[in-house]
Amino acid sequence: MKRKVFSRLMFSALMLLLLTVLVFTLSNMMTGNEVDLMRIENPEMTDETYQALLHERGLDRPAVVRYWDWLTSFLKGNMGTSTVQNRPVSGIIATRIGPTIILSFTALFLAVIIGVPLGIMSAYRPYSAWDNVASVVAFIGSSVPGFVLALIGIYVFSVKLQWLPTQGMYYSNGDHSLGDLLVHLVMPAILLSFGMLGSQIKQTRSAVLEVMNEDYIKTARAKGLTEFRVIVKHAFKNALIPIVTSIGLAVPRLFGGSVTIEKIFSWPGMGSFIISSINSRDFDPIMAVAVIICVITLVTNVLLDMLYVIINPKLSKE
Amino acid sequence: MEIKKRITGLVLALLFIVGSISGCNKSAVPDFESKDHAAPPTGSDEATSTMEKPDLVYALSTSWNTLFPYNTNNSDATMVSNKLFTLLTTPGDGAPEYMAADSVESIEDGYAILVYLKPACTWSDGTPCTAEDWIWTFETVTDPEFGLFNRTSNMNVIAGTDVSGIKSGDEALGVEFVDTNTFIMRFKTPESIDDFVDDARQFYCMPKHILGDTPISEIASSDFWYHPIGNGPCVFVDEPTTGQELLLQARDDYFLGELPFNKLTMIVVDKSNAANAFLNGEIDIFYPSLQDSVIDEVIGQNGVQMNVDKSTRTETGICINNEAVNVNVRKAIDLLLDKEVLVQIGTNGVGRPEGDLLNGDLSWYLTYNYERNVEGAKALLEAVDYDYNTVFKLGCTESNQNVAIAIQQFLSEGGIQIELTVNDGTTVFANQRSGDIDMCIVSFTSNYSVACMAVMFKNGAPMTHIKEDKWDRYISDINTSTSDDERIAFIHEYLQALRDECPIVALYSRPNRVVTSSKVTNVYSSAFGDCCWKWITK
Numbered sequence: 001m002k003r004k005v006f007s008r009l010m011f012s013a014l015m016l017l018l019l020t021v022l023v024f025t026l027s028n029m030m031t032g033n034e035v036d037l038m039r040i041e042n043p044e045m046t047d048e049t050y051q052a053l054l055h056e057r058g059l060d061r062p063a064v065v066r067y068w069d070w071l072t073s074f075l076k077g078n079m080g081t082s083t084v085q086n087r088p089v090s091g092i093i094a095t096r097i098g099p100t101i102i103l104s105f106t107a108l109f110l111a112v113i114i115g116v117p118l119g120i121m122s123a124y125r126p127y128s129a130w131d132n133v134a135s136v137v138a139f140i141g142s143s144v145p146g147f148v149l150a151l152i153g154i155y156v157f158s159v160k161l162q163w164l165p166t167q168g169m170y171y172s173n174g175d176h177s178l179g180d181l182l183v184h185l186v187m188p189a190i191l192l193s194f195g196m197l198g199s200q201i202k203q204t205r206s207a208v209l210e211v212m213n214e215d216y217i218k219t220a221r222a223k224g225l226t227e228f229r230v231i232v233k234h235a236f237k238n239a240l241i242p243i244v245t246s247i248g249l250a251v252p253r254l255f256g257g258s259v260t261i262e263k264i265f266s267w268p269g270m271g272s273f274i275i276s277s278i279n280s281r282d283f284d285p286i287m288a289v290a291v292i293i294c295v296i297t298l299v300t301n302v303l304l305d306m307l308y309v310i311i312n313p314k315l316s317k318e
Numbered sequence: 319m320e321i322k323k324r325i326t327g328l329v330l331a332l333l334f335i336v337g338s339i340s341g342c343n344k345s346a347v348p349d350f351e352s353k354d355h356a357a358p359p360t361g362s363d364e365a366t367s368t369m370e371k372p373d374l375v376y377a378l379s380t381s382w383n384t385l386f387p388y389n390t391n392n393s394d395a396t397m398v399s400n401k402l403f404t405l406l407t408t409p410g411d412g413a414p415e416y417m418a419a420d421s422v423e424s425i426e427d428g429y430a431i432l433v434y435l436k437p438a439c440t441w442s443d444g445t446p447c448t449a450e451d452w453i454w455t456f457e458t459v460t461d462p463e464f465g466l467f468n469r470t471s472n473m474n475v476i477a478g479t480d481v482s483g484i485k486s487g488d489e490a491l492g493v494e495f496v497d498t499n500t501f502i503m504r505f506k507t508p509e510s511i512d513d514f515v516d517d518a519r520q521f522y523c524m525p526k527h528i529l530g531d532t533p534i535s536e537i538a539s540s541d542f543w544y545h546p547i548g549n550g551p552c553v554f555v556d557e558p559t560t561g562q563e564l565l566l567q568a569r570d571d572y573f574l575g576e577l578p579f580n581k582l583t584m585i586v587v588d589k590s591n592a593a594n595a596f597l598n599g600e601i602d603i604f605y606p607s608l609q610d611s612v613i614d615e616v617i618g619q620n621g622v623q624m625n626v627d628k629s630t631r632t633e634t635g636i637c638i639n640n641e642a643v644n645v646n647v648r649k650a651i652d653l654l655l656d657k658e659v660l661v662q663i664g665t666n667g668v669g670r671p672e673g674d675l676l677n678g679d680l681s682w683y684l685t686y687n688y689e690r691n692v693e694g695a696k697a698l699l700e701a702v703d704y705d706y707n708t709v710f711k712l713g714c715t716e717s718n719q720n721v722a723i724a725i726q727q728f729l730s731e732g733g734i735q736i737e738l739t740v741n742d743g744t745t746v747f748a749n750q751r752s753g754d755i756d757m758c759i760v761s762f763t764s765n766y767s768v769a770c771m772a773v774m775f776k777n778g779a780p781m782t783h784i785k786e787d788k789w790d791r792y793i794s795d796i797n798t799s800t801s802d803d804e805r806i807a808f809i810h811e812y813l814q815a816l817r818d819e820c821p822i823v824a825l826y827s828r829p830n831r832v833v834t835s836s837k838v839t840n841v842y843s844s845a846f847g848d849c850c851w852k853w854i855t856k
Binding site: 030031032036037038039040041042045046047049052053056084085086087091092095096099151154155158159162165166167168169171172173176263264265266268272273276279280281 | 373375380381383384386389391392465466467468469471481482538539543544558559560561562563581583585586587588590591594595597598599600601741742743744745747748749751778780
């Protein structure tokens, strides 16, 4: 077991390294850099000044050298400096990561507590009214883009009904209380969870449906167990692995999806930060955010592997 | 038993969630009657008394990158720094607007100005802001050790600096302390006072009494900029999220006037959601502006109102690589465009066609009679034996995409083929500079200065690839003219040359319209900043 965990961690580290190479290469392939952006503000900038600025910021060095510098610095715990903001990246991320975690994990929580029961009920009574409702929710969640749902949600719940705020994490003149946070969190979290909800319902339904015809379910029913116990104790437990897998795979998707939702709702998280960093060609923040998302994905995968063993101890022997 | 426990637990958990959300809803959703969230108009127009000053929420469309005024990278960031720092001067409504400066006197045949400062100007810690601070700022910002930032090239007008605004050579820096409230600024070439002010160079002052002992190379990255003390209208309170939320307190001793609000919160709101935020009473001001079509829909709802800036307009034109596109082709492009249609597409009809990219409200300005002339364009192309197989590349951002498509159609009527590429602004301008595209659509704020756009078509301008000095000479002639008649004659000559050679094809201009809630009016935000002490609040 320890060996397997160790090899999994090694593999994850390799994946992380490859991803940093990929992100660095892609971000360097973007046309323009931060000095080009300065030129927009300073049309009088001469080519000599332009070259001097490139040199001062190390942008005239070969990409391999710059990558190596970034990597060695990052391994020492230095995420670099945002040249656009003139601040350490770690300091900026420290203020941004909290809101993203709150939003993403609330959305995940909502998707699980709504999606899993709906999926189970659909599987328990296929083609019933519950199943139809779940199918419609799954269809909307999977097919309608998040930004469309966001704009509809804002129009209905904020503009027309005036129940919820349209943007931000707290009221500007508010007291930054928990209630203030929750009322701002409701709409973005629900809308963010919607995309995941569809796949969660479908995944749970098919997993539970598959085990419902197994012999041990018939045996459990023959023993006279209540339907609730049959479903929860026998069917759901045995269908857990694909359900947990889909939840685990949704975590990185949630972080990715939150970029759009964060932008529309002006949620002060990493999504809006990475968009402004990309627009301003601020490379260190781009790399740092990419690494963080990658680490979250890899850690989730490792945790999933460990969770599989807990759910099904037989796997540890395999 | 176990099942009962689980059910009870589940029900309690759900009750907790529902209770939290609904309970918070009551207290957290703004109460339009009792709170300061853009309350609907009450019908009272009474002047704001000290006791009743409202708190305002100022929304920007993009994040600000810094509170350090010499490194702001867009006009949104300028709006923020202008709340904390006061400019020396700014373009006004047809006449120079003096801010920290009390008046400016031209001396040494236009090669220098004598700047008289307002003695009442103080830093927010109460220390007077004097000529000593300004001189130290100029010397520091132009010091090679200081580094190059987005606004440091503003200094390049001062004698003794290079084109980047850095002190160069043996020549002394052209600033001189006269007394506590007076200093001299010397130029490389003569500058009229009007053009110096209208040129909108953003000269900010830094507090010498706080930063004076910091090594010059460390000033720009100093922690001071995380919680700056400025000489502007507001005092820094907190920045809970960098570049996203800033809390400011109005100064009660601001030297340019009493501020009509108490607290000012600056936040970022996505442009697609700004109209909703107004209608929901969450914001009071939005910069830069909503889309023209959206403005017309929201005005009047929930007290939302519009303010039109009288001193600036936003001009839109096609910036052309003059080396790649012949003068006749440039003029043909100008003649082929149906600018009335472009005005409809680009501004929802609120703009007007333009013949050049200078502010059309200049009183002595040559009247521009717009006329589409397809045959005239074809004749121009025939005259240079134009190769109709040529395909030019036109770059634009997403916001100008529809205008670009219309341009493509109009030009095809004259036989000019163009291929469109849509990218973000940085990519478009980088491609234009490198010559990867031949032309791009640009929008910018113009003011009353005849020189405000000259930078785009002077010798060496990377956007237009122009390699001749005559455009610089026109500006120099205008600035060194000795009489009004001579100046007007030079300006006419200059404008005629712009028409004849079309270094840039003008499309249209639109008024700068600022949308505000019912709580505040008289808000005129241009790229040069706004004067928040002039706002009128209810």
